[in-house]
Amino acid sequence: MIEPSLFNILDLLGTVAFAISGALAAMNRRLDLFGIFIIAFVTSIGGGTLRDILLGRNPVTWMENTLYIYLIGVVTFFAIVFRYKLDHLKKSLFLFDTIGLGVFTITGVELGVQNNLDPIISIAIGAMTGTFGGVIRDILCNEIPVIFRKEIYATASIMGGLAFVILYEMGVNTDVIYIVTSLIVIIIRLIVVKYHISLPSFYLSSGEDHQG
Amino acid sequence: MIEPSLFNILDLLGTVAFAISGALAAMNRRLDLFGIFIIAFVTSIGGGTLRDILLGRNPVTWMENTLYIYLIGVVTFFAIVFRYKLDHLKKSLFLFDTIGLGVFTITGVELGVQNNLDPIISIAIGAMTGTFGGVIRDILCNEIPVIFRKEIYATASIMGGLAFVILYEMGVNTDVIYIVTSLIVIIIRLIVVKYHISLPSFYLSSGEDHQG
Amino acid sequence: MIEPSLFNILDLLGTVAFAISGALAAMNRRLDLFGIFIIAFVTSIGGGTLRDILLGRNPVTWMENTLYIYLIGVVTFFAIVFRYKLDHLKKSLFLFDTIGLGVFTITGVELGVQNNLDPIISIAIGAMTGTFGGVIRDILCNEIPVIFRKEIYATASIMGGLAFVILYEMGVNTDVIYIVTSLIVIIIRLIVVKYHISLPSFYLSSGEDHQG
Numbered sequence: 056m057i058e059p060s061l062f063n064i065l066d067l068l069g070t071v072a073f074a075i076s077g078a079l080a081a082m083n084r085r086l087d088l089f090g091i092f093i094i095a096f097v098t099s100i101g102g103g104t105l106r107d108i109l110l111g112r113n114p115v116t117w118m119e120n121t122l123y124i125y126l127i128g129v130v131t132f133f134a135i136v137f138r139y140k141l142d143h144l145k146k147s148l149f150l151f152d153t154i155g156l157g158v159f160t161i162t163g164v165e166l167g168v169q170n171n172l173d174p175i176i177s178i179a180i181g182a183m184t185g186t187f188g189g190v191i192r193d194i195l196c197n198e199i200p201v202i203f204r205k206e207i208y209a210t211a212s213i214m215g216g217l218a219f220v221i222l223y224e225m226g227v228n229t230d231v232i233y234i235v236t237s238l239i240v241i242i243i244r245l246i247v248v249k250y251h252i253s254l255p256s257f258y259l260s261s262g263e264d265h266q267g
Numbered sequence: 268m269i270e271p272s273l274f275n276i277l278d279l280l281g282t283v284a285f286a287i288s289g290a291l292a293a294m295n296r297r298l299d300l301f302g303i304f305i306i307a308f309v310t311s312i313g314g315g316t317l318r319d320i321l322l323g324r325n326p327v328t329w330m331e332n333t334l335y336i337y338l339i340g341v342v343t344f345f346a347i348v349f350r351y352k353l354d355h356l357k358k359s360l361f362l363f364d365t366i367g368l369g370v371f372t373i374t375g376v377e378l379g380v381q382n383n384l385d386p387i388i389s390i391a392i393g394a395m396t397g398t399f400g401g402v403i404r405d406i407l408c409n410e411i412p413v414i415f416r417k418e419i420y421a422t423a424s425i426m427g428g429l430a431f432v433i434l435y436e437m438g439v440n441t442d443v444i445y446i447v448t449s450l451i452v453i454i455i456r457l458i459v460v461k462y463h464i465s466l467p468s469f470y471l472s473s474g475e476d477h478q479g
Numbered sequence: 480m481i482e483p484s485l486f487n488i489l490d491l492l493g494t495v496a497f498a499i500s501g502a503l504a505a506m507n508r509r510l511d512l513f514g515i516f517i518i519a520f521v522t523s524i525g526g527g528t529l530r531d532i533l534l535g536r537n538p539v540t541w542m543e544n545t546l547y548i549y550l551i552g553v554v555t556f557f558a559i560v561f562r563y564k565l566d567h568l569k570k571s572l573f574l575f576d577t578i579g580l581g582v583f584t585i586t587g588v589e590l591g592v593q594n595n596l597d598p599i600i601s602i603a604i605g606a607m608t609g610t611f612g613g614v615i616r617d618i619l620c621n622e623i624p625v626i627f628r629k630e631i632y633a634t635a636s637i638m639g640g641l642a643f644v645i646l647y648e649m650g651v652n653t654d655v656i657y658i659v660t661s662l663i664v665i666i667i668r669l670i671v672v673k674y675h676i677s678l679p680s681f682y683l684s685s686g687e688d689h690q691g
Contacts, residue, residue, distance in 0.1 A: 087466035089422040111537035113323035121385045173545045210513040254511035299678035301634040325535035333597045
């Protein structure tokens with residue numbers, strides 16, 4: 056069985072949130088029953104699998120513990136049954152995607168720090184862990200990957216990672232860090248989308264399109 | 268040299284089948300000579316590489332043994348030479364893709380079981396091993412990934428994986444299991460496509476598109 | 480600190496070149512500040528990460544040494560500031576992409592040879608190392624992956640890899656090999672694009688489209 060630490064609880068929470076976001080995206084694509092489950096599964100384990108492969112953790116988390124796969128199965132089932140309760144698809148998908156982003160970011164930063172990697176490397180691993188599941192989901196569902204929409208996405212993840220390593224250096228209790236930094240990611244994204252804030256972009260108006 | 272076990276023969280058979288499917292898809296995209304070889308190669312080794320990385324098998328199978336890369340080269344050459352014999356492209360691609368799916372699924376499940384992973388995890392690894400090459404091929408060739416077409420695809424893989432672990436628990440001879448379960452995947456897919464069977468889908472007619 | 484060997488210098492040069500190509504592609508897509516950095520980062524580390532994961536090098540190069548991530552940050556900053564100097568986007572992107580391709584190909588072949596892998600396997604690893612970053616960049620930026628454009632791309636990488644293993648077998652000094660073979664890749668691609676050379680393609684005019 057899995058140890059009931061806050062780290063593991065967050066990891067499971069991210070798994071659930073991304074599974075729901077994957078199931079919603081798959082239903083929106085009219086996929087069949089197994090298709091929905093597979094997208095939910097891949098979205099859910101994508102970020103953690105990349106994280107574990109990069110860090111050489113072997114076997115990867117979801118392979119050691121069947122709790123993940125059963126949880127994804129149950130969550131997907133409920134997402135299908137209650138799909139009309141989640142009827143504001145755009146909002147539901149956004150919300151669960153944001154929770155997953157916040158929580159998985161922190162698991163990535165934490166494992167980077169635990170492996171004595173440099174803080175900036177840990178932040179990068181956190182950002183990859185947080186965003187990878189959503190990117191896979193969007194590529195497989197033929198959507199524009201979420202990191203490219205106007206909403207600040209990876210930026211929120213990086214801000215949370217930054218807060219994590221600062222609080223960690225200050226010696227704050229890790230459980231407090233987990234909760235505070237996950238919330239930072241989630242709140243930044245919620246505020247940004249609510250108030251339509253965006254970072255500057257630097258368009259190349261060179262009159263030449265590199266696609267040719 | 269490679270040991271002439273049934274497992275290795277199946278692994279090579281899947282390699283050949285996916286190489287042909289990759290070469291056909293690349294020719295359909297008007298790729299040049301090396302482009303065809305590269306798509307054939309990546310389609311062919313994709314599933315096994317993901318399987319080996321997930322399971323921490325290092326180096327991955329095709330890197331230890333040049334037989335794979337030469338085989339892919341020869342097969343691709345023949346696929347180019349005999350491309351007009353394979354002229355019902357849609358049918359040929361479907362057939363070889365299905366063989367590859369069936370055979371690679373079983374190599375994934377088998378290695379999961381060998382590594383003492385839980386049966387359901389082994390089935391998931393089998394499904395990823397069986398489908399990954401085709402997904403890469405379709406993403407690179409800008410097709411809708413095969414797992415999203417109406418035809419039951421990953422479902423056939425999961426059914427074969429399920430049969431594998433059941434027969435394994437019953438103590439059936441492994442060579443028999445390999446053949447029976449590979450055939451289950453292939454036959455399910457052939458029947459499903461022939462009779463236009465499809466699983467239920469759960470479309471979200473919420474009137475909101477999450478793409479915005 | 481990183482050892483100032485020619486190998487490491489080439490690895491850093493490829494990192495810089497791909498970071499610029501990634502930043503240019505992201506600016507062309509009107510991504511925001513962090514979006515530009517992330518695409519630059521992923522393009523830059525993609526090939527080396529795949530190479531290190533395939534070879535079981537753990538942790539992967541950029542995670543061991545913060546030089547990579549800072550370099551990518553600085554280069555991206557300069558690419559943004561001087562974006563109008565790089566105003567022939569198509570040409571600039573092409574040039575930096577080609578340098579990255581040439582240099583990373585060689586790091587892949589070299590590590591394959593160092594690990595006592597068969598020459599043909601080492602060439603394949605070189606080609607994957609050289610092309611993977613650009614493929615990720617193009618998939619994320621919704622471009623047709625560079626390996627599919629008419630220009631000979633992966634072929635140049637394979638030619639350079641071939642030259643590497645031949646010179647290596649002949650006992651030529653490794654530093655000479657690195658420079659000569661990197662240049663071979665770069666020059667082949669420059670010539671090919673300048674003179675519009677292309678390899679034969681084998682279109683399947685079977686009257687059937689496998690997309691259905």
